[in-house]
Amino acid sequence: MNIWNKYTSIIRDNILTSSQENKDLKYWRDDMFSNTIIYIIPLSVIALIPSVIWAFEEKLYLMVVVDILAVFLAIITGIKKEIKIKKRKLLFIGTVYTLSSFLIYFVGLNSTLYLLAACFLATFIYTFKNQYAPALFNVYISILYIYLYYLDLTPPHNINFKSNELFAVFSNLIFLSFLVCSLVPKLFNGLDESFKKSIHHTKKIEKQNEVLKEITWIQSHVVRTPLSRLMAITNLLKENDNTEEEKTFLIDNIIVSSKELDQVIKEIVTKSESIGSSEN
Template sequence: MDFWNRYRAFIWENIPLESPMNSLDYWRDYLFRVMMLYLIPLSIVALIPSFFVSYLGGHLTLILFDFFAIACIGVIGFTKFLSISAKKVLLILITNALALVLMLELGSFGPGLMYLVASGVFISLLFSSKRSWLGVFSGVLVCILVGLELNYSFLYPENGEKIEWVGWLAISINVLFINGVIALVVPILFEKMQQSILARQKIEELLLGKQDDLNTLIQELEIKNSNLSQLIKGVSEDLQEPLRNILSFLGQLKRRFGQDMDPKAQLYIDFAMDGGRKMREIILGLLDLAQIGRNPEEYESFELSEVVEKVMFLQKKKIQISNARIEVDSPLPKIKTSKTYLIQALNELVSNALKFQNPEVSPKIWISCEDIGCSWKFSVSDNGLGFDCKASLDPFVVFSRLHPERETEGFGIGLALVKKISENLRGSVWAESVPGEGSVFFLKIPKAA
């Protein structure tokens, strides 16, 4: 194998490709180089039986020509002083000369006809479409020379083979017909290849241009997202301090002077403090939203039951107050993903189900996980209020509220947080719901390698 690699490298060095990359001439030159790579050792192997048979038959001219042909092939493969175009011409001349000598030495029905057809094939494969008909012309020339020799015996007066002109004309026409078909079909094939290459180049150039535009847009989007996240974080942090002061002073005002205030004044203070607490929840929600995707996800393997237990612990107070029943598919699988993000997403989905419960029935929530091949599909379903999927706003948009009449419930941030988490995990989230019958929220994330 090491010898073959060195031999191939040597042939590659002596037959360099001169045409532009991905052009049709480039592939013709490449084909010629591959042909010579295998032709040289095969010619040497074929020389042994050819020499033996020619010696037994007394064909000394054929023996000398075989050595001459091998020498020419060696010049093509082992030297650099000829261009690749000149080497192609030399190969065609050798093939035609070999066809002529074989037919003169071994008879018109010998292997010479095969080499004559091979010459037409080589010309069609290695030269441009305009030169493919040279195979027919060279075949005509060889057939004329052989026909003259067969009938008039200029070189071989003792050759007993005689053939009528009509017979040899029939043979020649069949050979030339084959060469003509090759000269006609092969250029069409190459033209289609050229069209395919040009089309591929145009597509690649178009894709590269689009890829550059896409990369630019991605960079701009990343910068804008980063700036937006920093803006949200900065504004949120700046708002928290004065908000804390407002809530603190309102609390002190109520404790110190509450007994001296009339009920309406106390009610106003309660409204202000309630609004301040809601503002604080919105700020903290926006901070959580801004933090998603800022740090690379840490994937780890864990039991999904651990995540469900953590979510139920976080929602323990709401579950007890609403007397909700949580049902979980068992056994839950062991998965590999970002544990922190999954806890955050399922916690928001369960919290959303507890918020919008139907007051007429006892709340019930089902949590399940399904293996769907390359992804995990989680679902959190409830028997709550539900909503009209067609008439409602997108529940995963920030500040989108499906039940605006319930003023005390939610700020439209939780489901937007779930969507952003799914996007960072290269997954998706969607919902199915019927008003008055409950909702099902699905979260699909790909399996980590």
């Protein structure tokens, strides 16, 4: 467990930089990417063994190289320090698409699922200028495979696919890829709006709390000064041995303290109204 915690800590520290303190939508997408890398490295290492054995048995040595290179690049994506997260994502996406393309070429049409997964991952973890870029990648790869198929340049075990099956598989792949590229950005746009509203609401509450703290401090400290003075003066006025001059002095102080208290109350009212206006 300690090894796993240390491993996940290394990956997260490399990917989620210290500057990402505000947990906005970008942070959560980066967090999703870091979790993807955390789990994909050990899983890909496990999957590498049977894949390499199969490739050796089929004498597909290029596939062996691609498999090993893909796992190596996945490890580099997570472990290597001082790589900007944008480059990490592009490296990972490129690795997944490359591996998927070779799998389709050597294994067959059953591996088109990897291309769809690549499109899904790319759309989730990276913001493309053209939101349909991952789907277009799948279009290009599909066209390339079909072209190689008609030139009889695909491995022999893939030739048994009929043309209509070929077009059916790739047309569904392209359809689903464009569907993913259409819906996922809408999902993130909705989440982004929710995040912004949540952050705005949190800041508003924090501001209101600061005002309430100020009001509390005013009530417990500032109000107490003129109020205590008024109470002391009224006690002095109760005494019958005050001279006219002393009474005048005390009354003047009552007026001053009353004005001071009135000013403090107005300040409290103003701050209270500011809380009410910020809620609207």
